[in-house]
Amino acid sequence: MAAVSKTRNMIEGFVRDGSFKWLLKNRNPFHEEFEEMKMSPSGDKNWIYELSPVANIVVRRCSKILNIPTRLLQENFNEEAPDVTKDPSRYARNFLEYSCFRALSLSTQISGYMEDKKFRRLTFDMMLAWEVPDAASQPSMDIDEDATVGIEAFSRIVPAVPIIADVIISDYIFEFLTASTGGRLQFSTFEKYLSGLERAVRKLKSQSESSLLSSQRSGRGERVLEVDGTVTTQPVLQHVGISTWPGRLTLTDHAMYFEALRVVSYDKPTVYELADDLKQFVKPELTGPWGTRLFDKAFLYKSVSLSDAIVMELPELKGHARRDYWLAIIREILYAHRFIRKFQITGVERDEILLKTIFGILRVQALKDISSAIPLSFEAGLMFNVCDQLPGGDRILETIATSVGELTPLEKAVKESRSNYKMVTNAQAAVDGVKVEGIDTNLAVMKELIFPVTELGNRLVKLFYWEEPVKSLAFCLVFTYVIYMGWFSYVLALLLAFLALFMMVTRCCSRGRPVDEFKVTAPPPMNTMEQLLAVQNAISQAEELIQDGNVVLLKLRGLLLSIFPQASDRFAVALGMSAVFVAFVPIRFVVLLVFLEEFTKYSPMRRSSTERWNRRLREWWFSIPAAPIVLEKLKEDKKKK
Known part of the structure; x- marks a missing residue:
C-alpha cells in the first residue's frame, strides 16, 4: 500500500x-x-x-x-x-x-x-x-x-x-516527406502518406479482382499493379518496326500486357514476360515521327522471345515523369524475379519477395500524390532498384536472401552502401556540373583535355619520322638497349611509380586549397542549323570510317578463304615465314627487330626504300577486290496500319 x-x-x-x-x-x-x-x-x-x-x-x-x-x-x-x-x-x-x-x-x-x-x-x-x-x-x-x-x-x-516502409528505403521516404518541414515529420504528413497507401491498396485489390486479363492471369494468380492508356488524353503507343498502335498497358507482378485499341474494344493482349529467364531488358528510348529520335518519353523492351524490340511511348506535355515511373516499376518486377532465380527462392519465401516488391510499388504510388520540395525519384523508393544502384547493393540482396528475419546485418549493409552512395552521388553531381551543351563546345573541351596526350603523340611522330635526326638516333639507341637487356618491364614499372609519386606530391602540396578550374576557350556560338550540319558531318565521317573498316574485313576474308589465289599465296608465304622466324628466334630479339624495323623506316638512310616499299604494298592491297556480299531483307509480316 x-x-x-x-x-x-x-x-x-x-x-x-x-x-x-x-x-x-x-x-x-x-x-x-x-x-x-x-x-x-x-x-x-x-x-x-x-x-x-x-x-x-x-x-x-x-x-x-x-x-x-x-x-x-x-x-x-x-x-x-x-x-x-x-x-x-x-x-x-x-x-x-x-x-x-x-x-x-x-x-x-x-x-x-x-x-x-x-x-x-x-x-x-x-x-x-x-x-x-x-x-x-x-x-x-x-x-x-x-x-x-x-x-x-x-x-x-x-x-x-512492411507496407509503410522497409529498412532499405525508409530513409528516402522520410527525406521526401520532410523536405519542406526541416527534416522533421508531422503527423498530418504521415497520415496523408498512409491515406495514399490505403488508396493504393484498394486500387490493387479492385484491379486484381476485375475480369481484366483473367484468362492470362488465372494460372499464376497475378496481381495487377498498374494500368495506363485507358484515358484518351493520355494514350499509350506501341511501336513495332514502323507500325504504331494506341492501346492499354497493364503491369502485373509477373508480366507486362499490351492490348491494342480497336474501334470499340481491345485486341487480345500481347504478353511480355518479366518472370521467366528470357534475357529481358528495358531501357529509356527516344521516339518521333517517321523513325526520328526526338522525344524522350518511351521505353524499349527486348527479350530472346521477340524478333524485334518493342517500344512503348507514354506521351505527356512536359517532361518524362510518366515514362520514368513505368520504367522504374517494370524494372522492379524484373529485378525481383532475377533475384528469385539467382538465389533459387521458392515457396513462401518467394511469395514474400514478391509481396515486398508489390509494397514498394504501392509506396511509390502513394508518394506520387504528395507534394514535396524535392522531385520524386521513383527508383529511390523501390528496393531492388535501389540495390541495383547502391555500391555494394549486391551484398544487401545476399543478406536478404540468407537472413531469417535478422535486421541487424541488413541494416549494417544498408548503412555502408548508403555511405558509399553519397560519395557516388557527390561525384555524379560534379560530373553533371562540368557537362556543357553543344557539339562544338564539347569538342573544344575534349581538345583541351587531351592536349598533353596529343602533344606527346606529336613529339613521338617527329621522332618516328626523323625530323630531328640527333634526337631520333638517341631515342633509338636508348630503347634498343632497354629491349636488348630485357628492361622494358622495369621501365613500365618506373613510369607507373612516377605517376603515383606525382599524384601523392600534388595531393600534399594542394591540401586545403581549392582545385584550379580547367579553362577552355569557347568556340564561336553555333545556331541550331549549324549544329545539325555539324552532327550530319560527324555522322558522314563515322559512316566513311565504318565503310573503310568493312572493306578491310572483306579483303581479309577474301585472303583467308583464298577467293583470290594469287594474292592469298603471297599472303600465306609471308605468314609462314613470320611463323618460322617467331618460332626459332627468342621473343626479345623479335621485339628488338620489330622496333628497329619500324623506327628506322624513315631515317635518312632508309627513307627512299621505305617509300618504294610502301607504294608497292599499297598497290598490292588495292589490287585485292573485296569479298562479295549480298544484303537479304527479312520477309516481314504485314504490319498493322
Whole structure:
C-alpha cells in the first residue's frame, strides 16, 4: 500500500509542479489517457518507473492490444530478451521497442488496419515515444498536433509495418516527406502518406479482382499493379518496326500486357514476360515521327522471345515523369524475379519477395500524390532498384536472401552502401556540373583535355619520322638497349611509380586549397542549323570510317578463304615465314627487330626504300577486290496500319 500511495503521490506531484504542463496545452489522446491512468485503481501498478510519461502511455496502449497487463508485458520482456538489452542505459528504449513491435505485429494481422485512424496515431506516437523513452528524458517537443519526429525514430519503428516502409528505403521516404518541414515529420504528413497507401491498396485489390486479363492471369494468380492508356488524353503507343498502335498497358507482378485499341474494344493482349529467364531488358528510348529520335518519353523492351524490340511511348506535355515511373516499376518486377532465380527462392519465401516488391510499388504510388520540395525519384523508393544502384547493393540482396528475419546485418549493409552512395552521388553531381551543351563546345573541351596526350603523340611522330635526326638516333639507341637487356618491364614499372609519386606530391602540396578550374576557350556560338550540319558531318565521317573498316574485313576474308589465289599465296608465304622466324628466334630479339624495323623506316638512310616499299604494298592491297556480299531483307509480316 505504501508503494501504491508513493506512486500516486509522484504522479500527482508531476501534475502539481508542472512536469506535465507540456501535456496539458491541448486536449489530446495523451492527456486523456494520462488522466485515465491517474484515476484507474490499476494505474499505479502499470506505471513503469524506467519509462518516460509518453513511453508509459504508448506501452499501455500496446498492452491493451496484446490483452495483457503492462507489468506482465514487462516480465515477459525480462524473461525473453537477452541480457545485453537489459543494460540500464538502453533498457527503456529496448522495452519500448519490444512492446511496439509485438503490438504492431498483432495489429497488422487485422484486415483493414490501414484504415483505422487509431492505428495511424499509435504508429506515430510510437515514434514520439522512441525519441524520449526513459524517465530521465526531457521532451524536446510539445505533444500536440504539431509534434514531429526525426529520421531515426521513423527508420526504427515503421519498418515493423512492411507496407509503410522497409529498412532499405525508409530513409528516402522520410527525406521526401520532410523536405519542406526541416527534416522533421508531422503527423498530418504521415497520415496523408498512409491515406495514399490505403488508396493504393484498394486500387490493387479492385484491379486484381476485375475480369481484366483473367484468362492470362488465372494460372499464376497475378496481381495487377498498374494500368495506363485507358484515358484518351493520355494514350499509350506501341511501336513495332514502323507500325504504331494506341492501346492499354497493364503491369502485373509477373508480366507486362499490351492490348491494342480497336474501334470499340481491345485486341487480345500481347504478353511480355518479366518472370521467366528470357534475357529481358528495358531501357529509356527516344521516339518521333517517321523513325526520328526526338522525344524522350518511351521505353524499349527486348527479350530472346521477340524478333524485334518493342517500344512503348507514354506521351505527356512536359517532361518524362510518366515514362520514368513505368520504367522504374517494370524494372522492379524484373529485378525481383532475377533475384528469385539467382538465389533459387521458392515457396513462401518467394511469395514474400514478391509481396515486398508489390509494397514498394504501392509506396511509390502513394508518394506520387504528395507534394514535396524535392522531385520524386521513383527508383529511390523501390528496393531492388535501389540495390541495383547502391555500391555494394549486391551484398544487401545476399543478406536478404540468407537472413531469417535478422535486421541487424541488413541494416549494417544498408548503412555502408548508403555511405558509399553519397560519395557516388557527390561525384555524379560534379560530373553533371562540368557537362556543357553543344557539339562544338564539347569538342573544344575534349581538345583541351587531351592536349598533353596529343602533344606527346606529336613529339613521338617527329621522332618516328626523323625530323630531328640527333634526337631520333638517341631515342633509338636508348630503347634498343632497354629491349636488348630485357628492361622494358622495369621501365613500365618506373613510369607507373612516377605517376603515383606525382599524384601523392600534388595531393600534399594542394591540401586545403581549392582545385584550379580547367579553362577552355569557347568556340564561336553555333545556331541550331549549324549544329545539325555539324552532327550530319560527324555522322558522314563515322559512316566513311565504318565503310573503310568493312572493306578491310572483306579483303581479309577474301585472303583467308583464298577467293583470290594469287594474292592469298603471297599472303600465306609471308605468314609462314613470320611463323618460322617467331618460332626459332627468342621473343626479345623479335621485339628488338620489330622496333628497329619500324623506327628506322624513315631515317635518312632508309627513307627512299621505305617509300618504294610502301607504294608497292599499297598497290598490292588495292589490287585485292573485296569479298562479295549480298544484303537479304527479312520477309516481314504485314504490319498493322
